[in-house]
Amino acid sequence: xxxxxxxxxxxxxxxxxxxxxxxxxKVRSVSPGDGENRVAHEVLNLLCEGGLDTIxxxxxxxxxxxxxxxxHNAYGFLRGSSPATLILLxxxxxxxxxxxxxxxxxALDPEQLTTQQHLLWRQGTESGNGDDWLFGRGVADMKSxxxxxxxxxxxxxxxxxxxxxxxxxxxxxxxxxxxESAGVLQAVHxxxxxxxxxxxxxxxVINTDYSTELYPGDPHHALDASRMSARRLTGLMPTCSQxxxxxx
Ligand SMILES: [Zn+2]
Numbered sequence: 001x002x003x004x005x006x007x008x009x010x011x012x013x014x015x016x017x018x019x020x021x022x023x024x025x026k027v028r029s030v031s032p033g034d035g036e037n038r039v040a041h042e043v044l045n046l047l048c049e050g051g052l053d054t055i056x057x058x059x060x061x062x063x064x065x066x067x068x069x070x071x072h073n074a075y076g077f078l079r080g081s082s083p084a085t086l087i088l089l090x091x092x093x094x095x096x097x098x099x100x101x102x103x104x105x106x107a108l109d110p111e112q113l114t115t116q117q118h119l120l121w122r123q124g125t126e127s128g129n130g131d132d133w134l135f136g137r138g139v140a141d142m143k144s145x146x147x148x149x150x151x152x153x154x155x156x157x158x159x160x161x162x163x164x165x166x167x168x169x170x171x172x173x174x175x176x177x178x179x180e181s182a183g184v185l186q187a188v189h190x191x192x193x194x195x196x197x198x199x200x201x202x203x204x205v206i207n208t209d210y211s212t213e214l215y216p217g218d219p220h221h222a223l224d225a226s227r228m229s230a231r232r233l234t235g236l237m238p239t240c241s242q243x244x245x246x247x248x
Contacts (some may be wrong), residue, residue: 031093091177145208
Protein backbone atom coordinates (compact mmCIF):
# COMPACT_ATOMS: atom_id res chain seq x y z
CA UNK A 1 0.00 0.00 0.00
CA UNK A 2 1.36 3.44 -0.91
CA UNK A 3 2.20 5.72 2.00
CA UNK A 4 0.82 9.24 2.34
CA UNK A 5 4.29 10.55 1.44
CA UNK A 6 4.32 8.42 -1.70
CA UNK A 7 0.88 9.76 -2.65
CA UNK A 8 2.07 13.36 -2.13
CA UNK A 9 5.13 12.79 -4.31
CA UNK A 10 2.93 11.28 -7.03
CA UNK A 11 0.47 14.16 -6.79
CA UNK A 12 3.24 16.79 -6.94
CA UNK A 13 4.86 15.01 -9.85
CA UNK A 14 1.65 14.79 -11.86
CA UNK A 15 0.82 18.46 -11.24
CA UNK A 16 4.30 19.58 -12.28
CA UNK A 17 4.24 17.57 -15.51
CA UNK A 18 0.75 18.78 -16.33
CA UNK A 19 1.66 22.43 -15.67
CA UNK A 20 4.85 22.25 -17.73
CA UNK A 21 2.95 20.54 -20.55
CA UNK A 22 0.37 23.33 -20.68
CA UNK A 23 3.04 26.03 -20.64
CA UNK A 24 4.99 24.40 -23.45
CA UNK A 25 1.83 23.78 -25.48
CA LYS A 26 0.90 27.46 -25.31
CA VAL A 27 4.03 28.36 -27.26
CA ARG A 28 3.29 27.85 -30.94
CA SER A 29 6.21 25.88 -32.37
CA VAL A 30 5.10 24.52 -35.72
CA SER A 31 8.14 23.24 -37.62
CA PRO A 32 9.92 24.78 -39.35
CA GLY A 33 9.52 28.24 -37.84
CA ASP A 34 10.60 30.92 -35.37
CA GLY A 35 8.34 29.53 -32.66
CA GLU A 36 10.74 26.68 -32.12
CA ASN A 37 13.16 29.21 -30.60
CA ARG A 38 10.49 30.62 -28.30
CA VAL A 39 9.66 27.20 -26.97
CA ALA A 40 13.39 26.46 -26.51
CA HIS A 41 13.55 29.54 -24.26
CA GLU A 42 10.49 28.29 -22.36
CA VAL A 43 12.27 24.98 -21.73
CA LEU A 44 15.13 26.91 -20.12
CA ASN A 45 12.69 29.02 -18.12
CA LEU A 46 11.07 25.88 -16.76
CA LEU A 47 14.40 24.25 -15.97
CA CYS A 48 15.69 27.28 -14.08
CA GLU A 49 12.66 28.59 -12.19
CA GLY A 50 13.05 28.77 -8.43
CA GLY A 51 16.79 29.43 -8.55
CA LEU A 52 17.80 26.08 -10.00
CA ASP A 53 19.96 27.84 -12.61
CA THR A 54 22.80 27.94 -10.07
CA ILE A 55 22.68 24.17 -9.60
CA UNK A 56 23.17 22.94 -13.16
CA UNK A 57 26.71 22.20 -14.27
CA UNK A 58 25.74 23.99 -17.46
CA UNK A 59 22.57 24.85 -19.37
CA UNK A 60 21.69 26.93 -22.40
CA UNK A 61 20.90 27.03 -26.10
CA UNK A 62 23.13 25.43 -28.71
CA UNK A 63 22.61 26.97 -32.18
CA UNK A 64 21.90 24.84 -35.24
CA UNK A 65 24.62 25.48 -37.82
CA UNK A 66 23.50 27.42 -40.91
CA UNK A 67 19.85 27.15 -39.91
CA UNK A 68 17.57 29.56 -41.86
CA UNK A 69 15.37 29.98 -38.76
CA UNK A 70 18.35 30.38 -36.39
CA UNK A 71 16.97 27.68 -34.16
CA HIS A 72 18.62 26.12 -31.10
CA ASN A 73 18.70 22.96 -29.08
CA ALA A 74 17.96 23.60 -25.40
CA TYR A 75 19.93 21.67 -22.81
CA GLY A 76 20.53 21.30 -19.11
CA PHE A 77 23.30 19.19 -17.62
CA LEU A 78 24.09 17.83 -14.16
CA ARG A 79 27.55 16.28 -13.72
CA GLY A 80 27.41 13.51 -11.16
CA SER A 81 30.24 11.65 -9.46
CA SER A 82 30.43 9.24 -12.39
CA PRO A 83 31.17 10.11 -16.03
CA ALA A 84 28.36 7.71 -16.95
CA THR A 85 25.71 9.93 -18.52
CA LEU A 86 22.07 9.36 -19.31
CA ILE A 87 20.46 11.57 -21.97
CA LEU A 88 16.81 12.63 -21.69
CA LEU A 89 15.75 13.46 -25.24
CA UNK A 90 12.66 15.18 -26.58
CA UNK A 91 11.57 17.40 -29.46
CA UNK A 92 9.84 20.74 -28.95
CA UNK A 93 8.31 21.34 -32.39
CA UNK A 94 4.85 20.29 -33.57
CA UNK A 95 2.91 19.79 -36.76
CA UNK A 96 0.45 22.47 -37.91
CA UNK A 97 -2.87 23.29 -36.24
CA UNK A 98 -5.10 23.60 -39.31
CA UNK A 99 -6.79 20.26 -38.71
CA UNK A 100 -8.47 21.73 -35.62
CA UNK A 101 -10.79 23.54 -38.03
CA UNK A 102 -13.21 25.86 -36.23
CA UNK A 103 -11.38 25.18 -32.95
CA UNK A 104 -7.94 26.14 -34.29
CA UNK A 105 -7.75 29.25 -32.09
CA UNK A 106 -7.92 26.94 -29.06
CA ALA A 107 -5.41 24.41 -30.37
CA LEU A 108 -2.63 25.83 -28.16
CA ASP A 109 -4.78 26.28 -25.06
CA PRO A 110 -5.17 22.76 -23.64
CA GLU A 111 -7.35 23.76 -20.71
CA GLN A 112 -9.87 25.64 -22.87
CA LEU A 113 -9.72 23.08 -25.62
CA THR A 114 -10.40 20.23 -23.26
CA THR A 115 -13.74 21.83 -22.34
CA GLN A 116 -14.67 21.45 -26.03
CA GLN A 117 -13.69 17.80 -26.29
CA HIS A 118 -17.15 16.72 -27.38
CA LEU A 119 -16.72 18.90 -30.50
CA LEU A 120 -13.25 17.51 -31.17
CA TRP A 121 -14.55 13.97 -31.17
CA ARG A 122 -17.45 14.90 -33.43
CA GLN A 123 -15.14 16.39 -36.10
CA GLY A 124 -12.64 13.56 -35.72
CA THR A 125 -9.67 15.75 -34.75
CA GLU A 126 -9.16 13.87 -31.47
CA SER A 127 -10.23 10.59 -30.02
CA GLY A 128 -10.50 9.44 -26.43
CA ASN A 129 -12.91 9.07 -23.61
CA GLY A 130 -13.22 9.94 -19.97
CA ASP A 131 -12.47 13.16 -18.14
CA ASP A 132 -8.74 12.70 -17.61
CA TRP A 133 -7.58 13.75 -21.05
CA LEU A 134 -5.74 16.92 -21.93
CA PHE A 135 -6.05 18.03 -25.55
CA GLY A 136 -4.01 20.40 -27.69
CA ARG A 137 -1.48 20.45 -30.49
CA GLY A 138 1.74 18.93 -29.31
CA VAL A 139 0.45 17.86 -25.92
CA ALA A 140 1.22 14.18 -26.55
CA ASP A 141 3.67 14.58 -29.43
CA MET A 142 5.54 15.48 -27.46
CA LYS A 143 5.46 18.39 -25.05
CA SER A 144 4.23 16.17 -22.23
CA UNK A 145 7.31 14.02 -22.83
CA UNK A 146 9.57 17.08 -22.63
CA UNK A 147 7.67 18.14 -19.51
CA UNK A 148 8.48 14.77 -17.92
CA UNK A 149 12.17 15.28 -18.71
CA UNK A 150 12.09 18.82 -17.27
CA UNK A 151 10.36 17.67 -14.09
CA UNK A 152 12.89 14.88 -13.72
CA UNK A 153 15.93 17.11 -14.22
CA UNK A 154 14.50 19.68 -11.78
CA UNK A 155 13.97 16.95 -9.19
CA UNK A 156 17.54 15.74 -9.68
CA UNK A 157 18.88 19.31 -9.47
CA UNK A 158 17.12 19.71 -6.12
CA UNK A 159 18.69 16.48 -4.97
CA UNK A 160 22.11 17.62 -6.22
CA UNK A 161 21.89 20.52 -3.77
CA UNK A 162 22.26 18.12 -0.86
CA UNK A 163 24.22 15.20 -2.31
CA UNK A 164 26.27 14.49 -5.39
CA UNK A 165 24.38 12.51 -7.99
CA UNK A 166 25.80 9.08 -8.78
CA UNK A 167 25.18 9.52 -12.52
CA UNK A 168 25.46 12.46 -14.89
CA UNK A 169 22.22 13.54 -16.58
CA UNK A 170 21.71 15.60 -19.73
CA UNK A 171 18.38 16.96 -20.95
CA UNK A 172 18.20 17.74 -24.66
CA UNK A 173 15.19 19.43 -26.29
CA UNK A 174 15.44 19.63 -30.07
CA UNK A 175 13.54 21.45 -32.86
CA UNK A 176 12.68 20.24 -36.36
CA UNK A 177 11.78 16.63 -35.56
CA UNK A 178 8.55 16.99 -37.51
CA UNK A 179 10.49 18.36 -40.49
CA GLU A 180 14.06 17.18 -41.18
CA SER A 181 15.43 16.37 -37.71
CA ALA A 182 17.97 19.20 -37.95
CA GLY A 183 17.94 19.56 -34.16
CA VAL A 184 18.97 16.05 -33.30
CA LEU A 185 21.52 15.96 -36.10
CA GLN A 186 23.13 19.09 -34.63
CA ALA A 187 22.89 17.50 -31.19
CA VAL A 188 25.41 14.84 -32.19
CA HIS A 189 28.07 17.55 -32.46
CA UNK A 190 26.96 19.09 -29.19
CA UNK A 191 27.19 15.71 -27.46
CA UNK A 192 30.75 15.26 -28.72
CA UNK A 193 31.76 18.68 -27.37
CA UNK A 194 30.12 18.06 -24.00
CA UNK A 195 31.73 14.64 -23.78
CA UNK A 196 35.18 16.11 -24.33
CA UNK A 197 34.63 19.00 -21.92
CA UNK A 198 33.38 16.89 -19.00
CA UNK A 199 34.98 13.51 -19.87
CA UNK A 200 31.60 11.80 -20.20
CA UNK A 201 30.69 8.23 -21.00
CA UNK A 202 27.24 8.14 -22.58
CA UNK A 203 25.09 5.29 -21.37
CA UNK A 204 22.27 5.95 -23.82
CA VAL A 205 19.13 7.93 -24.49
CA ILE A 206 15.62 7.95 -23.09
CA ASN A 207 13.37 9.36 -25.79
CA THR A 208 10.01 10.26 -24.21
CA ASP A 209 8.17 10.83 -27.49
CA TYR A 210 4.57 9.70 -27.88
CA SER A 211 4.00 5.99 -28.13
CA THR A 212 0.97 3.80 -28.15
CA GLU A 213 0.19 0.16 -27.61
CA LEU A 214 2.09 -2.25 -29.86
CA TYR A 215 -0.89 -4.59 -30.03
CA PRO A 216 -4.51 -4.42 -28.78
CA GLY A 217 -4.47 -4.56 -24.99
CA ASP A 218 -0.69 -4.04 -24.70
CA PRO A 219 -0.19 -2.93 -21.07
CA HIS A 220 3.48 -1.94 -21.32
CA HIS A 221 3.46 1.53 -22.99
CA ALA A 222 6.90 0.90 -24.49
CA LEU A 223 8.60 3.86 -26.13
CA ASP A 224 8.86 3.88 -29.93
CA ALA A 225 12.46 3.30 -30.99
CA SER A 226 11.87 3.57 -34.71
CA ARG A 227 12.00 7.36 -35.08
CA MET A 228 14.99 8.95 -36.77
CA SER A 229 16.12 10.74 -33.61
CA ALA A 230 15.92 7.52 -31.66
CA ARG A 231 17.68 5.50 -34.36
CA ARG A 232 20.61 7.86 -34.34
CA LEU A 233 21.00 8.22 -30.62
CA THR A 234 19.04 5.65 -28.71
CA GLY A 235 20.68 3.08 -26.53
CA LEU A 236 18.03 2.64 -23.84
CA MET A 237 14.26 2.29 -24.17
CA PRO A 238 12.58 2.24 -20.76
CA THR A 239 8.82 2.37 -20.46
CA CYS A 240 6.86 5.50 -19.74
CA SER A 241 3.19 5.32 -18.80
CA GLN A 242 2.70 9.03 -18.04
CA UNK A 243 2.16 10.09 -21.64
CA UNK A 244 -0.94 8.05 -22.13
CA UNK A 245 -2.87 10.52 -19.99
CA UNK A 246 -2.53 13.05 -22.79
CA UNK A 247 -3.63 13.34 -26.38
CA UNK A 248 -2.17 15.05 -29.45
ZN1 LIG B 1 7.14 13.24 -31.80
